[in-house]
Amino acid sequence: MNPVPNPSGASTMTPPQRPAVAVPPRAHTRWWGVRLHGRLALWAWPLALSLVMVLGVLVWMKAQDAADRESARGDMITDALSLEAQISSRLEAEQAKLRALADDLGKGQVAPSAFATHPLVLDGLRRFWVSVSWIGADGQLISAAPSDQLPPNDQRRVAQEDAGMAGHLSVPWRHAGDRADLPSGLLVARYGAAVLLRQKVPWWLASRYDIRLVDQSDVVLASTAEGPRQPWQAWYRVPMGPSMPQAWLELSSRERHAPWWRRWPVALMLAFVGLLSVTSLMLRRQMLGVERAEAAWRTEAAWRKAIEDSVVVGIRARDLDGRLVYVNRAMADMVGYRQDELVGLLPPMPYWAPDEIELAWQRHRRNMAGLAPREGYESRWRHRDGTPLDVMVFEAPFVDAKGQQIGWMASILNITERKRLEERERRQTETMAHHARLTMLGEVASTLAHELNQPLSAIASYNAGLQNALAGRDDLPERIQTALSRQGEQAAQAGRIVRRIREFLTRREPQREPCQVSDIVHSGVHLLRRDLARHGVTLQLALDAGLPEVEADPILIEQVVVNLIRNASDALQARPAGAVRRIDVQAHLAGAGFVVIAVHDNGPGLHGQGIETLCAPFHTTKPEGMGMGLAICRSIVELHYGAMDAGDSPLGGAVVSFTLPVAILSIQEDNS
Numbered sequence: 147m148n149p150v151p152n153p154s155g156a157s158t159m160t161p162p163q164r165p166a167v168a169v170p171p172r173a174h175t176r177w178w179g180v181r182l183h184g185r186l187a188l189w190a191w192p193l194a195l196s197l198v199m200v201l202g203v204l205v206w207m208k209a210q211d212a213a214d215r216e217s218a219r220g221d222m223i224t225d226a227l228s229l230e231a232q233i234s235s236r237l238e239a240e241q242a243k244l245r246a247l248a249d250d251l252g253k254g255q256v257a258p259s260a261f262a263t264h265p266l267v268l269d270g271l272r273r274f275w276v277s278v279s280w281i282g283a284d285g286q287l288i289s290a291a292p293s294d295q296l297p298p299n300d301q302r303r304v305a306q307e308d309a310g311m312a313g314h315l316s317v318p319w320r321h322a323g324d325r326a327d328l329p330s331g332l333l334v335a336r337y338g339a340a341v342l343l344r345q346k347v348p349w350w351l352a353s354r355y356d357i358r359l360v361d362q363s364d365v366v367l368a369s370t371a372e373g374p375r376q377p378w379q380a381w382y383r384v385p386m387g388p389s390m391p392q393a394w395l396e397l398s399s400r401e402r403h404a405p406w407w408r409r410w411p412v413a414l415m416l417a418f419v420g421l422l423s424v425t426s427l428m429l430r431r432q433m434l435g436v437e438r439a440e441a442a443w444r445t446e447a448a449w450r451k452a453i454e455d456s457v458v459v460g461i462r463a464r465d466l467d468g469r470l471v472y473v474n475r476a477m478a479d480m481v482g483y484r485q486d487e488l489v490g491l492l493p494p495m496p497y498w499a500p501d502e503i504e505l506a507w508q509r510h511r512r513n514m515a516g517l518a519p520r521e522g523y524e525s526r527w528r529h530r531d532g533t534p535l536d537v538m539v540f541e542a543p544f545v546d547a548k549g550q551q552i553g554w555m556a557s558i559l560n561i562t563e564r565k566r567l568e569e570r571e572r573r574q575t576e577t578m579a580h581h582a583r584l585t586m587l588g589e590v591a592s593t594l595a596h597e598l599n600q601p602l603s604a605i606a607s608y609n610a611g612l613q614n615a616l617a618g619r620d621d622l623p624e625r626i627q628t629a630l631s632r633q634g635e636q637a638a639q640a641g642r643i644v645r646r647i648r649e650f651l652t653r654r655e656p657q658r659e660p661c662q663v664s665d666i667v668h669s670g671v672h673l674l675r676r677d678l679a680r681h682g683v684t685l686q687l688a689l690d691a692g693l694p695e696v697e698a699d700p701i702l703i704e705q706v707v708v709n710l711i712r713n714a715s716d717a718l719q720a721r722p723a724g725a726v727r728r729i730d731v732q733a734h735l736a737g738a739g740f741v742v743i744a745v746h747d748n749g750p751g752l753h754g755q756g757i758e759t760l761c762a763p764f765h766t767t768k769p770e771g772m773g774m775g776l777a778i779c780r781s782i783v784e785l786h787y788g789a790m791d792a793g794d795s796p797l798g799g800a801v802v803s804f805t806l807p808v809a810i811l812s813i814q815e816d817n818s
């Protein structure tokens with residue numbers, strides 16, 4: 147973009163009140179019926195997208211958490227079932243051992259006293275059992291172990307294991323062989339439930355779960371944990387097999403499973419959203435600030451453009467190379483180019499006058515050197531349509547915000563009209579001076595004519611007397627008579643000339659009266675009819691019927707008409723003999739207030755001469771012409787408040803015309 151210079155130092159200028167300038171409306175977005183400001187929506191986008199992302203992550207985490215819980219629960223169920231199977235198989239193995247003991251008892255090989263030392267009993271006690279009771283068919287205790295027979299270490303262990311809740315394994319024993327029909331009894335082995343768990347629960351399982359054996363009424367039989375199950379613990383129970391009826395194996399997870407929304411990633415994400423919200427608000431504030439500044443700038447720019455467009459002074463800015471970097475509309479209109487056509491151009495400029503190119507270059511070099519006159523200088527340019535243009539240019543350095551000169555700024559005034567008026571004034575002054583000289587000359591000529599009139603009359607009288615006196619003399623030589631006669635003629639001619647001059651110079655003030663144009667024209671034509679006939683000129687009158695009366699001095703206007711017809715007749719003499727020589731005198735109403743009288747001919751024409759040239763005093767193309775006829779005609783017409791004009795006639799020659807104001811009376815009559 148081209149730099150937009152600030153005409154007339156607008157940066158320091160603070161207008162009293164800014165006009166309301168229409169600022170282009172801002173873009174709005176319609177989103178689900180909510181009208182969002184485009185820029186505001188822009189700042190909210192990152193926040194909105196982040197929220198969507200965070201929400202997505204949270205949903206995913208929730209789903210993941212549910213899946214994790216489900217999977218953990220599945221694992222727990224599997225672990226519970228597998229542990230239950232192991233414990234059951236262990237109990238079944240113990241029961242098998244007990245059954246083997248029962249078989250031994252049934253065979254009658256074991257005496258009640260030797261029961262406590264029976265290898266199977268001892269082995270069982272050492273291994274797992276806390277006590278074994280041999281109960282007879284009548285429910286009496288036949289024998290029981292342990293007894294003092296156990297080594298001290300085992301006794302201590304058994305005492306420890308016996309401390310907690312116990313489980314029982316019982317198998318019936320029957321007499322074998324021929325005593326099979328004798329009533330049988332029961333063999334009951336007691337074991338520490340805690341020992342069962344301790345022995346069968348692997349460490350990795352114990353590290354993951356609290357494992358309990360509970361009965362039907364939730365009484366804990368054995369547990370790997372210290373206290374009761376906590377409410378937050380996930381748990382699962384499986385019923386124990388027939389080896390341990392009415393008991394349940396319960397696994398409760400040791401891992402404290404925090405709800406998914408109380409985890410670190412969620413906290414981090416919330417912190418992230420919080421931070422983003424803060425930054426978004428800051429961004430919004432920033433954007434609003436920028437937007438306000440932009441709106442102010444737009445108003446400023448529109449305001450400045452309105453000023454630039456309204457000024458009639460041309461403004462142009464050039465860089466240091468002389469390249470046009472800015473022109474306002476007035477400047478562009480002045481030279482007839484568009485602003486964008488001018489911007490970027492380097493000299494020579496298209497509006498420089500072609501005949502003054504060298505001068506324009508010199509001026510340009512001087513201006514670029516910073517030597518342009520402060521009071522401005524005149525220059526001659528050319529409009530695009532070729533019209534010459536006079537301008538007054540005021541150059542000033544073009545300085546940027548840092549105070550550095552970056553070019554030249556100029557204001558340009560179109561002074562063409564002013565120059566034209568000056569020229570016209572100059573010409574008028576010249577003409578007035580000329581007229582003054584003419585007046586003086588007229589006075590001199592008038593005096594001279596007056597003074598010469600007497601002696602010339604005297605010469606004529608003397609000559610007439612002399613001729614009369616010598617009329618009867620025959621001895622008078624022929625030559626003298628002829629000379630006297632010529633002398634008389636010349637004296638008469640001189641007298642006529644002097645009289646004509648006097649008549650001409652004693653021009654009287656016009657005595658205006660309402661009169662008919664046709665009467666004046668007819669009278670003038672009448673005076674000239676013989677002359678015209680002699681010169682073979684045909685004259686036609688085309689006077690509009692019903693023309694209003696004009697306010698004029700008929701004698702003076704008749705002189706004008708006579709002069710114009712005579713000039714036309716003189717011009718027609720240039721036509722070859724035999725050719726048609728034609729003069730048309732026309733009169734018609736022009737507008738409301740004037741009658742135009744025009745004299746057309748088919749002579750050689752005016753060769754482009756305008757009325758100014760023709761009416762210039764002493765302008766003549768005739769060998770014996772004085773060149774005063776049209777000048778006098780014009781002053782007579784102007785004395786009547788009319789105007790003269792000249793141009794090409796449709797007949798092929800010239801037309802010279804003049805206007806006369808319609809008599810006021812005629813206008814009133816028309817109106818009434």
Ligand code: ADP
Pocket residue numbers: 713714715717747749750751752760761765766767768770771772773774775776777800801802
């Ligand atoms: P003069 O008749 O003494 O020359 P004017 O002032 O009457 O002075 O005329 C000035 C000049 O204008 C004439 O010499 C002639 O060249 C020119 N002129 C006037 N009328 C006509 C015309 N109808 N056709 C051509 N030229 C004319």
